[in-house]
Structure formats: C-alpha cells, structure tokens
Amino acid sequence: MCPLVFSVSNQKGGVGKTTTTVNVATALAALEKKVLIIDLDPQGNATVSLGRQRVSGGPNSYTVLTGRHTVADSIQQTDIPYLSLLPAGPELLGLDMELADVEKPQFFLKKAIESIDFDYVFIDCPPAVGLLTMNALVASNRVIIPVQCEYLALEGVADLMKTIERVKRNFNPDLMIQGIVMTMFDGRSNLSKSVVNDVRSFFKELVFETVIPRNVRIPEAPSHGKPVMLYDFRSVGAQNYIRLAGEILKREKEK
Ligand SMILES: Nc1ncnc2c1ncn2[C@@H]1O[C@H](COP(=O)(O)OP(=O)(O)OP(=O)(O)O)[C@@H](O)[C@H]1O
Numbered sequence: 309m310c311p312l313v314f315s316v317s318n319q320k321g322g323v324g325k326t327t328t329t330v331n332v333a334t335a336l337a338a339l340e341k342k343v344l345i346i347d348l349d350p351q352g353n354a355t356v357s358l359g360r361q362r363v364s365g366g367p368n369s370y371t372v373l374t375g376r377h378t379v380a381d382s383i384q385q386t387d388i389p390y391l392s393l394l395p396a397g398p399e400l401l402g403l404d405m406e407l408a409d410v411e412k413p414q415f416f417l418k419k420a421i422e423s424i425d426f427d428y429v430f431i432d433c434p435p436a437v438g439l440l441t442m443n444a445l446v447a448s449n450r451v452i453i454p455v456q457c458e459y460l461a462l463e464g465v466a467d468l469m470k471t472i473e474r475v476k477r478n479f480n481p482d483l484m485i486q487g488i489v490m491t492m493f494d495g496r497s498n499l500s501k502s503v504v505n506d507v508r509s510f511f512k513e514l515v516f517e518t519v520i521p522r523n524v525r526i527p528e529a530p531s532h533g534k535p536v537m538l539y540d541f542r543s544v545g546a547q548n549y550i551r552l553a554g555e556i557l558k559r560e561k562e563k
C-alpha cells in the first residue's frame with residue numbers, strides 16, 4: 309500500500325513542528341491507522357518525545373538516507389499501538405556536506421520509503437531549508453506548516469512556500485500544502501488573536517479551523533517520553549490535536 313506522506317515543515321525554529329508531528333501521528337494511530345514518524349531533524353526531538361534515544365551509528369534516518377540500512381530494518385515500534393518511528397541520528401547534521409557531490413541527493417528519502425507498508429507517514433523536518441527538508445518535500449504528498457501565534461509569525465513562511473513551488477516544478481508535481489496550523493495560541497493575548505486574524509485573512513481556508521492553544525501539558529509530555537494524548541488525554545492540548553487530526557482526514561476526503 310502506498311502511504312500518504314506528510315512533511316511538517318517551517319524553517320523557523322520552535323514553532324511546534326515536532327509537537328504537531330508527534331501528536332497528529334498519535335491521533336491517527338489511535339484510529340488504528342498504521343503510522344510512521346520519520347525524525348529528520350538532527351536534534352532528534354521527535355525521537356526523544358516518543359521515549360526513544362538518538363543513537364549514533366544507526367540504524368536511524370541518517371543511515372537510511374545514506375543507504376546503509378533499509379527503512380524496514382530501522383524502524384522501531386513505539387509504546388503506542390500502530391505507531392512506528394524511524395529515529396534521528398546526530399550524524400544528520402553533516403549530511404548536506406557529505407552528499408554535496410552525489411547525484412540527485414534530493415531523492416534519497418523518496419527512494420528509501422518507496423515500498424513501505426503504512427497508511428500515513430509524518431516527517432518531522434529540521435528548522436532549515438537544506439538538503440534534509442528537500443528530501444522530505446520530494447518524498448511527500450502534502451505539507452503541513454505550523455505557525456506560532458506571535459510577532460513575526462510569517463517570517464520564513466514565504467521562503468518555505470517558494471521552496472515548495474520549486475520542489476513541485478522540478479521534482480515532485482504532486483506536492484500540495486495541506487494546511488497551516490496556528491500553534492501556541494493564547495486566548496488572553498490580543499497579539500495572538502490579531503496574528504490568527506492576519507494569517508487567516510492572508511491565507512484564507514489554507515489555515516486549519518483548529519487552533520492549538522498554549523497549554524502547559526504539551527511541553528511537560530515529552531519529558532515523560534509520551535505524546536500529550538497519553539500524558540493527559542483531557543488536556544486542551546490533546547483535545548485540539550485530536551481535532552486537528554480529524555480536520556486533516558476531512559481535507560483529504562474532500563480532495
Ligand atoms: N501548544 C503549545 N503549548 C505550550 N508549549 C508548546 C506548544 N507547542 C509546542 N510547545 C513547546 O514549544 C517548544 C517548541 O515546540 P516544538 O519542539 O514542537 O517546535 P519545533 O518547531 O519542532 O522546534 P525546532 O524548530 O527546534 O525543531 C517545545 O518546548 C514544546 O514543548
């Protein structure tokens with residue numbers, strides 16, 4: 309079965325990419341869909357958030373990208389049924405230079421995941437538009453862009469959109485932006501509200517209806533190696549990520 313592959317990307321750091329990846333993937337796994345998270349960030353935050361270690365030497369996303377291991381040999385079952393992980397390796401940091409002279413270095417991930425058996429794949433991208441993000445976008449059908457509800461929220465998003473267009477033109481005509489998700493919304497802050505209004509008036513229905521509120525349970529969960537849904541199911545953070553996952557599926561059905 310050919311999985312639907314999502315990149316969760318924004319070159320701006322700390323906007324909620326990893327949190328969105330881990331929690332949307334968990335919500336879909338809870339629906340008994342076979343889901344794989346690929347941690348493509350040298351920081352390995354998705355790996356650690358799922359209670360796993362970033363181990364050098366592999367097998368991990370680095371050794372898969374460089375052809376040393378197959379995806380099938382490298383994925384780990386997480387503690388969550390139906391959810392698997394391809395963990396990050398710290399060596400990802402040097403990949404740009406290592407593959408600089410290799411032919412078509414943008415296609416490594418696409419080739420590596422060609423024949424895997426999953427319903428959904430979520431790729432947690434690093435906060436940069438380098439070779440790793442290029443590999444993610446070339447291997448993906450959809451992009452989800454988390455945008456933080458704060459000053460300069462859209463900084464970098466225009467660049468990301470240009471990169472997506474370039475990837476679409478040159479390598480992957482099927483690539484589509486699935487949606488923009490506003491994160492860390494603070495209902496008491498006028499700034500948060502005006503950022504959401506501005507982003508909505510600019511990007512219209514590309515922005516998901518679900519807005520992820522700032523919620524203390526979300527940063528607590530990774531230190532327990534759990535998605536927020538398992539750490540505190542009733543929290544507003546968990547509930548809104550479940551809603552977001554539902555909205556993502558709904559958009560897919562409407563296509
Ligand atoms: N809705 C939220 N409420 C409160 N804290 C949040 C929320 N979403 C994310 N955070 C916290 O904000 C920090 C950044 O989030 P996250 O790691 O998901 O961003 P990122 O875009 O993946 O960062 P990076 O660019 O470094 O990979 C983390 O400590 C996370 O726990």
Ligand SMILES: [Mg+2]
Pocket residue numbers: 325326327349353354432433
């Ligand atoms: Mg991250």
